[in-house]
Amino acid sequence: MIRHSSTILTLAVAVALTACSPEYSGELIGNQRTVDVKVKRFGYDPGIITVRRGETVVLKLQSDDVTHGFYLFDYDIEASVDPGETRIIGFVADKPGRFSFRCSVTCGWMHPYEYGYLRVLPNNRFYAGIVLVVLVAIGAFIVATRRRKDGRDRLFGIIPLDWRWELTKYKPMRALFKSRWFPAGLILVNMVIFGVILFSALVGGVSAGNLNFGVMITWVLWWVLLMTIFVPIAGRFWCLMCPFPLIGDWIQRGKLIGVGRQKSWGLNKKWPKKFRNLWPLTLVFFVTTLFFGFFTVIPIATFALLVLVVGTAIAVALIYEKRTFCLYICPVSGFQGLYANFAAVEVRAKDLEVCKAHRPKTCYVGNENGYGCPWLEHPYDMNRNTYCGLCMECFKSCPYDNMAFNIRPFGTDLLTERKRTDEVYNRRSTDEAFKGLTMVGILIVFFLVMQGPYGLLRDMVRVETLTGYWLFVAAYTLTAFAVIPGLFLGASWLSKLASGVKDVPLKKVFVDFSYCLIPLGIARWAAFSVAVLFVNGSYVPTVLSDPLSLGWDLFGTARLGFHPFWTGAIPYIQTVLLLLGLVFSVEYGYRFAERLFGPGAAARRGWIPMFLFLVALSISFLWLFEG
Amino acid sequence: MKGSVKVALGFSTPLLLFGVVFFLLMRFFTRDQLVGVTDEPPIQVIYTSSEIPLDPSSEFWLDIDQTNVHLWPQNARVPYGTEERDLSVRGVYNDREIAFHLEFDDDKEDREGPLNRDACAVFFGPANSPATAQMMAHGSTGNLWHWVADEDALSRQEGGDPTQAVLELFTTGPGTQTPLEQQTVLGWGEYSGTGWSVVIKRQLDSVQDDAVSVEPDSELIISFAVWDGSKVEALARKSISIVTNLVFESN
Amino acid sequence: MRRVTLNGLLAVSFVALLLLSGCAGNEGGPERIELLARAPERGNWYPQEIVVERGRPVTIVVKNVDIATHSFYLPALGLDTGPLKPGETQEVTFTPEFAGEFLFLCAVWCSDYHMWERGYLRVE
Secondary structure (H helix, E strand, C coil): CCCCHHHHHHHHHHHHHHHCCCCCCCEEECCEEEEEEEEECCEEECCEEEEECCCEEEEEEEECCCCEEEEECCCCEEEEECECCEEEEEEECCCCEEEEEECCCCCCCCHHHCEEEEEEECCHHHHHHHHHHHHHHHHHHHHHHCCCCCCCCEECCCEECCCCEEHHHCHHHHHHHHCCCCCHHHHHHHHHHHHHHHHHHHHHCCCCHHHCHHHHHHHHHHHHHHHHHHHHHHCCHHHHCCCCCHHHHHHHHCCCCCCCCCCCCCCCECCCHHHCCCHHHHHHHHHHHCCHHHHCCCHHHHHHHHHHHHHHHHHHHHHECCCHHHHHCCCCHHHHHHHCCCCCEEEEECCHHHHHHCCCCHHHHEECCEECCCCCCCHHHCCCCCCCCCCCHHHHHCCCCCEEEEECCCCHHHHCCCCCCCCCCCCCCHHHHHHHHHHHHHHHHHHHHHCCCCHHHHHHHCCCCHHHHHHHHHHHHHHHHHHHHHHHHHHHHHHHHHHCCCCCCHHHHHHHHHCCHHHHHHHHHHHHHHHHHHHHCCHHHHHHHCCCCCCCCCCCCCCCCCCCCCHHHHHHHHHHHHHHHHHHHHHHHHHHHHHHHCCCHHHHHHHHHHHHHHHHHHHHHHHHHHC | CHHHHHHHHHHHHHHHHHHHHHHHHHHHHCCCECCCCCCCCCEEEEECCCCCCCCCCCHHHHHCCCEEEEEEECCCCCCCCCCCEEEEEEEEECCCEEEEEEEEECCCCCEECCCEECEEEEEEEECCCCCCCCCCCCCCCEEEEEEEHHHHHHHHCCCCCHHHCEEEEEECCCCCCEECCCCCCEEEEEECCCEEEEEEEEECCCCCCCCCCCCCCCCEEEEEEEECHHHCCCCCCCEECCCEEEEECCC | CHHHHHHHHHHHHHHHHHHHHHHCCCCCCCEEEEEEECCCCECCCECCEEEECCCCCEEEEEEECCCCCECCEEHHHCEECCCECCCCEEEEEECCCCCEEEEEECCCCCCCCHHHCEEEEEEC
């Protein structure tokens, strides 16, 4: 810890300063500000450089260990600095705002996270952002609390909540969904890609992750697609084509594409009742993220993680029935399931009367055309996306073609009530609340470590010292499971107090309002992932040209290397996403308030503290990403 | 709430087990696997009760055990060194002084400076230095006792001063060598026809700021450098040893 | 007539293929040797010793498969690739005129063990 004392000091000072009056970096002579910047694995010193707009900034870079680089977003300035030399960069700070800079020469495993910030004050962009957030929030508040004349509930007063566009009413779509090759064909393709990923990551060993096919396709291409497109728009879309359960399914069913055994081969045990919720998933995901300092950057670590996940999937398939792994263990399943409630797609039964009269319910027990729901859902009266894996078996097994795939307004599942008391899947409880809350805490920590100016945090995450790592684990766990939920509990309590309604349990307020964090959470994860894509995206064509590191150049892009693009647009895109998330959170949040406290004045009063919490959270996010 | 806590704990135990296993796996994969890394034997400094002669050809030195130190081309900054060399080191100390006797091969006696002179040097640094393995590495501090053949020639002339033969320098990183205020290190070099024998000597403690105290209780690292003038070696173009520990043999 | 021509063509192409496949690696260029640059705590140079024939042109293909910048420096023959960033490959082509053992090292500070990153080129 003594060694890190200067970085701790920088951290403390930086946090204090960015919240208070600005202290400019370096030395100002006339209109030229010269700053001595030391760079070492894996951060810059000073981590945050503050200058005044219009000044000529001269940075004197010196490496304290190996060759590093420097790439400044938006200004698009790049340089490299070898050990023992001083690199001088000069530019005019004509754009105000906060700009990230990061290392541009692979210098070690944590290289992709070696970030620093340049603040060009006054940070008008950030202040404008705050104003925008407040204005949009107030606007959303007004729209949400307006009295509705129409019987049909409308989102933002415009989109009917019960609007659906059934894609499967078109013959080709229906034929596709009824084919046994959909989504099996996609899964097989992904299995091949997965095989290449495994091989590449194994062969990559301890070499640079950013030049490795396995690491880049998983953590830059797949992860970004997941968080920016698949999950927000189509929920569990990845589950539809995920290759993880393929081998387990094959063993259980005895057939790869066609319909084999309805009852799973293997022990076919039932997952214990008390674990049938999102808690195991929340914990598995959280524990997995404790090691992100390894498996997101080191090829052999990615290999180990993927092998562990697939191995567990196969083992679980041999012990438990059907897709127990996907439902309750897969690290990726938790947030996909919870966030699928916001998605704009759904699988539902069309005519419930048809299902009522149908015995036996082949969508649940299966027939010669399709398996009984592998996700143990009841397609005949499924009303929420959380545990539906979009596997399309119910389309194949329904003799009445009564299943539909609908496009719908975002977030309608957030309002879904429980069907019946024995219904396990629709219980709104603390498991789902905590999943939503921990996703917020995890995002904050991820952002601080992976795109933040604190080299000390990166040292802790990569286990430079064991004490540092334990400290990180403790602080991370507390933030995700105690601090954020604690603050949220406080806001819930204030809401209950403000509403004046005495007989609604605080737990119910806490749980119901936690669904407000889904749109905001999705928006922030998408924002974080957009930055990952724009900055690291050029590595994807690089590794596609030489997937096995044999020196190939299949597409001519093998030497493309590090070429960030559109870095100037990142803050704006992130802010737009934030506003979108906030708008949906406010729109649905008021409806939760009405349900909790009854419509009318009580709901409006009760909504205000939670609304203010969401606005404060949004501004905090804005500060984190921009301030 | 209680049910959730029970679930959390019940599921956590096997999960944490997985976590520990994965953690250990990660540490295993990223462990250092040293190849070609040798343990450099420490340089022993032997205690003597007698006076230490400045003359390299004195018989005193024959009684002292020598250590063979291999020198490699300087390979951290331009201009790089080019030669591998061998250096024979004898270290000795008494109650007042510490001295090193260095012997190395050299085809030609070059006493014309500053680019074409033969030279050798001893580098000292504190043992807990952040930079490792190489003298004057970035982030390190130290002292350099730099014997140079041209100054050595001048120091032997009439009115010459043996402290002139050795430059006593303070370093804080590559290329930062600066002379100390007082030059207190003595030196004497003899050319034998096939090579040099050089004695470099100083008081054990030194009252100057920035001077490294080279005393029996100091924990120091030491390394050596040799320049061959006929190959136009100077400054960074030299051969250096890998830094190793300085050990005082007790009296 | 046609059969003879066909057989003749086949025979010629068969022989040509034989000759080409037999000589492909040996003719038309210097011997290519791949050298992997890694820090000593991750394997050091691979191979640690390169053996070549005297008088025969050699191309050493230096590939940095490590996570820090290295370089290939062989002082005795004046070979220097300059800094080689991770992922980069550089070639040095030379013809060793005399036998002996020549030291090569990394000349960019790359790790705590940088001083031990060396190998030998043996010319026989």
